[in-house]
Amino acid sequence: MSHDHHDDRPQLTAAQAAAVLDPPAGRNGGDLVVESLQGLGATTVFGLPGQHALGMFDALRRSSLRYVGLRVENNAGFAADAYGRITGEVAPLLLSTGPGALTSLAALQEAAAASAPVLAISSQIPTAGLGGGRHGYLHELRDQQASVRDIVKSVHTVRTASQIPSAIAAAWESALTAPHGPVWVEIPQDVLLAETTLPVVSAMDATPRELYPRPELTIAAAHLLSHAERPVIIAGGGVVRSDASGKLRALAEKIDAPVVTTFGGKGAFPWEHPLSLRSWLEDRHTTDFLEDADVLLVVGSGLGELSSNYHTFRPRGRVIQIEADAGKLESNHPALGIHSDAREALADLLEAVERREDAGAAERVRTVLEKVRVRIEAQELTLEQQVLAAVREALPDAAPSFWDMTILAYWAWSAFDARRPNTMHSAQGAGGLGYGFPAAIGAAAADPTKPVLAVSGDGGAMYSIAELATARQYDLPLTWLIVDDGGYGILREYMTGAFGETTGTELSRPDFVALAESFGVPAVRTTPESLAADLGKALAAPGPSVVVLPALLRMFEPTHL
Numbered sequence: 188m189s190h191d192h193h194d195d196r197p198q199l200t201a202a203q204a205a206a207v208l209d210p211p212a213g214r215n216g217g218d219l220v221v222e223s224l225q226g227l228g229a230t231t232v233f234g235l236p237g238q239h240a241l242g243m244f245d246a247l248r249r250s251s252l253r254y255v256g257l258r259v260e261n262n263a264g265f266a267a268d269a270y271g272r273i274t275g276e277v278a279p280l281l282l283s284t285g286p287g288a289l290t291s292l293a294a295l296q297e298a299a300a301a302s303a304p305v306l307a308i309s310s311q312i313p314t315a316g317l318g319g320g321r322h323g324y325l326h327e328l329r330d331q332q333a334s335v336r337d338i339v340k341s342v343h344t345v346r347t348a349s350q351i352p353s354a355i356a357a358a359w360e361s362a363l364t365a366p367h368g369p370v371w372v373e374i375p376q377d378v379l380l381a382e383t384t385l386p387v388v389s390a391m392d393a394t395p396r397e398l399y400p401r402p403e404l405t406i407a408a409a410h411l412l413s414h415a416e417r418p419v420i421i422a423g424g425g426v427v428r429s430d431a432s433g434k435l436r437a438l439a440e441k442i443d444a445p446v447v448t449t450f451g452g453k454g455a456f457p458w459e460h461p462l463s464l465r466s467w468l469e470d471r472h473t474t475d476f477l478e479d480a481d482v483l484l485v486v487g488s489g490l491g492e493l494s495s496n497y498h499t500f501r502p503r504g505r506v507i508q509i510e511a512d513a514g515k516l517e518s519n520h521p522a523l524g525i526h527s528d529a530r531e532a533l534a535d536l537l538e539a540v541e542r543r544e545d546a547g548a549a550e551r552v553r554t555v556l557e558k559v560r561v562r563i564e565a566q567e568l569t570l571e572q573q574v575l576a577a578v579r580e581a582l583p584d585a586a587p588s589f590w591d592m593t594i595l596a597y598w599a600w601s602a603f604d605a606r607r608p609n610t611m612h613s614a615q616g617a618g619g620l621g622y623g624f625p626a627a628i629g630a631a632a633a634d635p636t637k638p639v640l641a642v643s644g645d646g647g648a649m650y651s652i653a654e655l656a657t658a659r660q661y662d663l664p665l666t667w668l669i670v671d672d673g674g675y676g677i678l679r680e681y682m683t684g685a686f687g688e689t690t691g692t693e694l695s696r697p698d699f700v701a702l703a704e705s706f707g708v709p710a711v712r713t714t715p716e717s718l719a720a721d722l723g724k725a726l727a728a729p730g731p732s733v734v735v736l737p738a739l740l741r742m743f744e745p746t747h748l
Contacts, residue, residue, distance in 0.1 A: 197389075197390030197391075197392055198390070199389060199390060203387075203389050203390075206386070206387055207386040207387070208386075210384060210385065210386050210387055211387070213382070214246075214249075214382065214383050214387075215242050215245070215246065215379065215380055215381060215382055215383055216242055216348045216351060216374065216378045216379040216380065216381055216383060217241075217242035217243040217244070217245055217246030217247075217379045217380070218246040218249060218250075218383065218387075219348055219351040219352060219383060219385065219388060220243050220246060220308060220351055220355065220374070220379070221243070221246045221247055221249070221250040221252055222250070222352075222387055222388035222389075223351060223352045223355040223356065223388050223391060224250075224252060224279050224355065225250060225251065225252060225388075226352075226388050226389055226390065226391030227277070227355070227356065227359050227391045227393055228276070229252060229276075229277065229279050230251075230252065230253060231252065231253045231254075231255060231270065231278070231279075231632055231633070232247070232252050232253070232254055232255070232278075232279040232280070232281055233254075233255050233256075233257065233263045233264075233266050233267040233270070233278065233279070233280050233281070233629065233632075234254070234256060234257075234260075234263050234279075234280055234281030234282060235256060235257060235258075235259070235260050235263055235281075235282065235283065235287060236256070236281075236283065237282070237283020237284065237287045237310065237326075238283065238284075238325065238326070238376075239283055239284040239310035239311065239312060239326060239375075239376035239379075240281060240282065240283040240284070240287070240309075240310035240376075240379070241379075241380070242310075242376070242379025242380040243281055243308065243310065243374075243379055244281065253632075255628070255629075255632045255657070255661060256657070257625060257628065257653075257654055257657050258653035258654055258656060258657060259290065259653055259654075260282055260283075260287050260288075260290035260291040260294075261290050261291055261292075261293050261294045261621065261625075261650075262294070262621070262624075262625035262628075262650075262651060262653070262654050262657075263280060263282075263291065263294070263625070264280055264291040264293075264294025264295055264297075264298065264305065264307070265294045265297065265621070265622050265625035265626045265629065266625045266626060266628045266629030266632070267279070267280040267294075267298070267303075267305045267307075267629060268294060268297055268298040268301065268303040268305055268369075268626060268629065269303075269589060269612060269625075269626035269627065269628075269629035269630045269633070270629040270630065270632060270633045271298070271303040271304040271305055271362075271367065272301065272303050272428075272609070272612055272630075273587060273609065273629070273630045273633045273634065274633050274634075275304075275367075275428075275430070276304070277304045277305075277306050277359050277362050277363060278303070278304065278305050278306065278629070279306045279308060280305055280306065280307045280308065281308050282307055282308065282309040282310070283309070283310055283326065284309065284310045284311055284312060284326040284327075284328075284331065284376075285312075285325075285326030285327065285328055285331070286326060287309075287326070288309045288331060288334070288335070289328075289334060291307060292334065292335065292338060293617070293619045294619075295307060295335065295338050295339060295369045295371075296338050296616075296617040296619065297614055297616050297617040297619060297622060298368065298369040299338055299339065299340070299368050299369055299616075299617075300616025300617040301424065301451065301612075301616035301617075302366040302367040302368055302424065302425070302428050302511075302512075303367060303368070303369065304362040304363050304367040304368065304369075305362065305368075305369040305370070306355070306358055306359060306362050306369075306370055306372065307335075307339070307369060307370065307371050307372070308355070308372045308373075308374065309331070309371065309372070309373050309374075310373075310374060310375070310376055310379060311331060311373050311374060311375040311376065312324040312325075312326060312327050312375065312376060313375055313376050313377040314346060314375045314377055314378065315377075317375065331373065332344065332371070332373060335371045338369070339368070339369045339370050339371045340361050340362065340368040340369065340370050341357075341358065341361040341370045341371070342370075342371045342372075342373070343355075343357055343358045343361075343370065343371065343372045343373070344372075344373050345372065345373065345374040345375070345378060346375070346378070347378065348378055348381060348383045348385060349385060351374065351378075352388050352391065354372050354374075355372055356391055356392070356393040357393070358370040358371070358372045359393040360393040360394065360395050360396075363393075363395035364395040364396050364398070365395070365397075365398045365428075365429065365511035365528040366425070366428070366511040366512045367428060397528065397531065398511055398526070398527055398528040398531065399527060399528070399531050399535075400509070400525045400526070400527035400531060400532040400535055401525070401526075401527075402535070404523065404525045405525070405532070405535045405536060405539050406539060407523060408484070408507045408523055408525060408536060408539075409536055409539035409540045409541075411482050411505055411507060411523070412442055412444070412482055412484060412507070412536070412540050412543075413442070413540050413541040413543055415442075415444075415480075415481050415482035415504075415543070416481050417479060417480050417481045417482075417504075418442055418443075418444040418480060418481070418482045418483075418484065418543075419444055419445050419446075419447070419464075419476070419477055419480035419482075419483050419484070420435070420438070420439055420444050420445070420446045420447070420483075420484045420485075420486065421446075421447055421448075421449065421477065421483065421484070421485045421486070421488055421490070421494070422435055422446055422447070422448045422449065422452045422455040422456055422486050422487065422488070423448075423449040423451055423452045423455075423485070423486060423487040423488025423489075423494065424449065424451030424452050424487055424488065425452075425486060425487015425488065425509070425510065425511055425528075425529040426448075426452050426455040426486055426487045426529050426533075426608075427451070427452055427453075427454065427455050427487075427608050427609050428487070428529070429487070429511075429528050429529040429530035429531075430530060430608070430609075431455075431486075431487075431529045431530035431533050431534075432454070432455045432456065432608040434530060434533040434534055434537055435455060435456060435486065435533055436456060436457065436460070437537055438533055438536055438537050438540065439456065439460075439462050440462070441537065441540060441542055441543070442540055442542070442543040443462070443543055443544055443545035443548045444462065444484070444548070445462050445463075445464050445476075445548055445551065445552045446460075446462055446463055446464060447464035447465065447466060447467075447468065447473060447477065448465070448466045449466065449468060449488050449493070449494040450466060450468065450493055450494070450600035450601075450613065450615050451488070451494075451615060451616065452466075452487065452488065453466060453600070453603070453605040453610075453611040454605035454606065454607050454608040454609065454610055454611055455608055458604040458605070458606065459604075461549035461552065462548060462549060462552060463552065464476070464552055464555060464556070465556065465601075465602075465604075466600065466601055467556075467559045467601050467602075468493065468494055468495075468496060468600075468601065469493070469496055469497075469600075469601055469745065469746065469747070470496070470559050470562070470601070470746055471496070471746035471747075472555050472558040472559050472562065473496075473555060473559065474496045474499060474500050474746070476551070476555050477500060477502065478500065478501055478502055478503055479503070479504075480502070480504045481503075481504040481505065482504055482505050482507065483502055483504055483505070483506045483507070484507045484509070485506060485507065485508045485509065485510075485522070486509045486529050486532070486533065487509065487510065487511070487529040488510070489510060489512065489515030489518055489519065490508075490518075490519045490520060491519070493600075493615060495519065496746065496747045497745075497747040498519070499747045502520055505522075505523065506520050506521065506522035506523070507522060507523045507525065508520075508522040508523070508524050508525065509525045509527055509529055509532040509533070510524070510525070510526065510527075511526070511527065511528050511529065513526050562743075562746075563743055566743055566744055568741060568743055570715060570738065570740065571594075571595075571598055571740050571741065571743075572598075572602070573715050574595060574670075574715055574718060574736070574738065574740065575595065575598050575599060575602055575603060576719075577715065577718040577719035577722065578595075578599075578603075578640070578642070578668070578718070578719075578722065579603065579604060580719045580723070581718070581719045581720075581722035581723040581726060582640055582722075582726065583637070583638065583726070584606045584607055584610075585607060585610065585637055586610070586637050586638050586639060586640060586726065587609075587610045587611070587612065587627075587630045587634075587637065587639050587640070588610065588611050588612070588639070588640040588641075588642065589612050589613070589622065589623045589624075589626040589627045589630065589639070589640070589641050589642070590611070590612070590613040590614075590622075590623055590641075590642045591613070591614060591620065591621065591622050591623035591624070591641070591642060591643040591644065591647035591648075592613075592614055592615075592618055592619070592620050592622070592644075592647060592677075593623075593642065593643055593644035593646075593647055593670060593676065593677070594644065594670070594672075594676045594677050594680075594740045594741070594742055595642055595644075595670050595740055596613050596615075596623075596642060597677065597742060598740070598742070598743075599611070599613075599642075600613065600615065601743075612626060612630075614626075620646065620647045620650050621643075621647055621650025621651050622647075623641040623642055623643045623647065623651070623667075624641040624643060624648070624651040624654055624658075624665075624667050625651055625654050625657075626641070627639045627640065627641035627665045627667070628654060628657055628658055628661075628663060628665065630665075631658075631663035631664055631665045632661070632663065635663065635664055637664070638664050638665065638666060638726040638727070639663075639664065639665040639666070640665070640666055640668065640722075640726065641665060641666070641667045641668065642668045642670070643667065643668070643669050643670070644669070644670050644671075644672065644675070644676055645669060645670070645671040645672065645673065645674070645694065645696050645699070646674060646675040646676075646694055648667075648669045648699065649694075649696065652702065655702075655703060655706040655708050655731070655733075656706055658708065658731035659706050659707050659708055659730075659731055662729075662730050662731070663730070663731055664729060664730060664731075665731050665732075666722065666725040666726050666731070666732045666733070666734060667703075667731070667732070667733045667734070668722060668734045668736065669699050669733065669734070669735050669736070670736050670738055670740065671696065671699065671735055671736065671737045671738070672737075672738060672739045672740065673693065673694060673696070673739075674692045674693045674694045675691075675692045675694070676692075676739070676740065677742065678691075678692045679692040679693075680741070680742055699733065699735045700712050700733070700735055703733035708730075708731045708732060708733055709725075709728070709730075709732050709733070710732065710733035710734070710735065711725065711732075711733075711734055711735070712735045712736075712737070713734050713735065713736050714736070715736070715738060718734070718736060721734050722734050
């Protein structure tokens with residue numbers, strides 16, 4: 188049996204080899220955590236300290252890792268999610284036990300739904316207390332992992348110091364294997380605190396496995412697309428996540444196929460392109476057009492509720508679905524299912540399809556967009572369009588934006604030109620409140636050279652007020668637009684429509700300008716007319732800022748009912 192592959196293994200420098208035999212004193216299990224993260228290439232970690240996790244936090248002091256601490260674990264999870272989306276790199280999230288761990292779960296659900304690579308490293312009660320006995324340790328849960336297992340991609344348990352580097356490496360690889368997602372590592376308090384004489388961790392390797400399409404499926408898909416009469420493409424978040432927008436455009440142009448992007452795929456295809464149907468997915472004219480396609484290529488989307496006009500979409504032609512998450516293949520519609528990373532599958536398809544010319548494709552796209560425009564204009568929603576246009580005008584093309592679950596965001600899903608891939612993000616994966624501002628903190632930490640915009644309603648904003656202190660503490664370049672309509676605006680609409688009256692939607696709220704200023708964050712109250720100027724000024728200024736827009740926005744009429 189040959190062992191020639193030994194040359195590929197990580198090698199140590201002479202200095203590293205010497206250090207192995209004489210590791211520095213005063214290290215503990217926490218040092219093995221931070222050394223593993225550094226060895227894998229991490230530069231920034233998010234989190235919140237807690238009693239059982241102090242070994243990890245003490246070790247941060249001895250490392251070169253940058254720590255961004257938020258005020259609520261769920262917000263720390265949202266920040267890590269955004270960091271992972273913006274960079275495509277793993278975002279470590281350091282958590283305590285019990286309440287601290289559990290408070291992060293809604294954020295991890297969003298990371299799972301949006302395929303964001305978050306590596307949650309949670310502490311645990313001491314090893315002696317594990318195993319389901321009721322010992323009464325502070326923060327004790329009967330089975331902490333059981334609470335996260337339904338949410339994350341994989342769970343990695345540590346019981347001794349020597350298991351730490353391998354567990355973190357395995358979790359890292361899992362987080363970055365397509366589809367990206369959150370993973371969970373759990374380390375008991377005593378293991379983190381115990382002194383270790385193990386050598387300093389170096390030469391870590393956790394290269395994710397590539398997910399390639401099977402060649403016979405590529406040939407079958409290419410044949411269908413090459414000979415289609417009315418091919419159409421739906422581009423989802425997988426195109427953005429795998430950095431495949433260039434390949435998507437090349438394929439669409441080669442076969443003259445119109446492209447619609449899902450809300451998670453915003454920016455995957457140029458908005459003003461002659462083949463761009465934009466992202467009017469909650470529109471019956473778009474749904475009809477998609478149903479009329481004889482071959483529909485769905486890339487990086489599971490065609491879930493929001494991408495299928497609330498499951499009213501009934502394709503009549505052949506569907507080809509490229510999806511990295513095997514569980515989403517054909518989960519909603521029969522298809523030629525191709526389990527692959529979007530980038531790899533599009534690259535292979537691009538080579539395999541024959542050029543197909545269709546002079547009428549761009550005209551058909553224009554017809555659909557005109558029907559959509561007429562439908563919206565008939566509803567006299569000029570304020571909403573004015574506000575969205577003002578945000579677009581003020582926001583630099585390369586600046587990322589993070590949208591909470593709020594009426595302006597629901598408009599933006601359909602009507603906002605993201606201009607660049609991977610710049611517009613929202614909580615539409617899991618749909619929880621409070622995402623926008625803490626996510627913007629994560630993005631600003633990832634790239635402080637660009638301003639970042641967060642958009643919230645007054646209801647969602649109240650989830651995140653504590654993080655004004657974080658934005659100020661780290662002097663991050665982000666602007667928070669709060670649209671204040673006095674309550675949960677969309678729920679007010681839903682309840683009025685369904686029951687004729689509302690319950691629990693009307694909210695007392697603070698003076699957001701005074702509140703922001705009390706944190707040392709400059710703030711301004713604006714109007715729809717002055718929004719573009721005020722927002723532009725805030726985004727251009729260094730450090731954090733808040734812009735408050737008192738406005739009652741309405742949604743356009745749904746077409747799925």
